[in-house]
Amino acid sequence: MGAPQHQQQAPQDVVSGEQYRYALTNFRIAHEKVEQQRHQLEDQERVVAQLKTRIALLEGSTGATVRGPGGNTIDDFSIRNAAAQLDKLINRWAADIVRAPPAPLNQLCASILSDVVSGIDVENVVEATTMQLQSYLRHALSETISEGIINCLIVTNSMEANVQLTRIHEHIFARDPTVACVWRRQTFTAAVESCTPEMSMSILFEQIPTVMKVLNGKIPMAGGVSILDSAYSFSRMLHGAGSTANDAFYRAFVPELGSALYPRQIELVKRCLKSERGELDRVGATIFPGLVKISRSPTGVEGENNHTVVRRAQVICECAMGGSSLQLAGHVGPTPPMFDGAGPGSQGPMASGPM
Numbered sequence: 001m002g003a004p005q006h007q008q009q010a011p012q013d014v015v016s017g018e019q020y021r022y023a024l025t026n027f028r029i030a031h032e033k034v035e036q037q038r039h040q041l042e043d044q045e046r047v048v049a050q051l052k053t054r055i056a057l058l059e060g061s062t063g064a065t066v067r068g069p070g071g072n073t074i075d076d077f078s079i080r081n082a083a084a085q086l087d088k089l090i091n092r093w094a095a096d097i098v099r100a101p102p103a104p105l106n107q108l109c110a111s112i113l114s115d116v117v118s119g120i121d122v123e124n125v126v127e128a129t130t131m132q133l134q135s136y137l138r139h140a141l142s143e144t145i146s147e148g149i150i151n152c153l154i155v156t157n158s159m160e161a162n163v164q165l166t167r168i169h170e171h172i173f174a175r176d177p178t179v180a181c182v183w184r185r186q187t188f189t190a191a192v193e194s195c196t197p198e199m200s201m202s203i204l205f206e207q208i209p210t211v212m213k214v215l216n217g218k219i220p221m222a223g224g225v226s227i228l229d230s231a232y233s234f235s236r237m238l239h240g241a242g243s244t245a246n247d248a249f250y251r252a253f254v255p256e257l258g259s260a261l262y263p264r265q266i267e268l269v270k271r272c273l274k275s276e277r278g279e280l281d282r283v284g285a286t287i288f289p290g291l292v293k294i295s296r297s298p299t300g301v302e303g304e305n306n307h308t309v310v311r312r313a314q315v316i317c318e319c320a321m322g323g324s325s326l327q328l329a330g331h332v333g334p335t336p337p338m339f340d341g342a343g344p345g346s347q348g349p350m351a352s353g354p355m
Helices: 017-059 076-099 105-116 130-150 159-175 177-188 197-207 209-214 227-240
Strands: 249-253 266-268 283-288 290-296 305-311 313-317
Touching: 076 130, 076 227, 076 283, 076 305, 105 130, 105 209, 130 197, 130 227, 130 249, 130 283, 159 177, 159 197, 177 227, 177 249, 197 209, 197 227, 227 249
Parallel strands: 266 313
Antiparallel strands: 249 290, 283 313, 290 305
């Protein structure tokens, strides 16, 4: 009854011996070409790796490059954070001095003003409140850190050698900022790891000798940490780090006591009632230095540099301090330097000095 079942046989893939040998030959040739290309790619990768290593060596960005806290790369944000930590140490030290002063407040205030203000007469008793004294202490230490550590390339334990290295960097930067960047970063890979007590004392007695005598030669400490050692670590991070701009470097500036308030340079830490009323006020004290990034002007003209404010100087005005002891000494504040912060050939706090 059922329809006949027709069985379908699967077709057999049969090729001739000649076709098989032809396909096998082509496969062998293709395989050899793939292997040849693989070896060429491996050779190229080795050459690229060697070139990258060479470039890193020339740029000074080898594994020995100084990095920020936690091993992170350095940028303006991390610099501001590190500066804030150093600022806290300075404030704590000043508060400890005011809480337990080693000498009468008037004598301590007079010693600070004689060190940080040139040509001032402090023979008479200089009156100062605890708030003014704490601000003056922070100003004195800020100037010490700015001029004695950040603006001087501290590479060795010899201050004379460090001054010479700073002058060498100044000379190289004037000719070729990129070469100066490479030289600076390479030099800091071999810098001393910390600021020794002897070097700290040398810096302190050079910058604030009268204050150090009143403080009985004690190195500024906060919470068992040497502030100058922390400042050196901060400076080493600034000068030894790889910058996004290969022709830039950092310097610090401290607006002088009694100088006019200049918004592009300073940041007030307390309200200035005089400024809000449209009246002129002056710098009462700089409690932390400002930071400027210096790079070659786009015009490429020698001596013309761009100045970009990375962190404005932290300042308290005279009215917020409740007056100034400078007025009692008859001191007239200097005119602040014109400093736009970022402009070709701009001149400002960084225009002078040994770098």
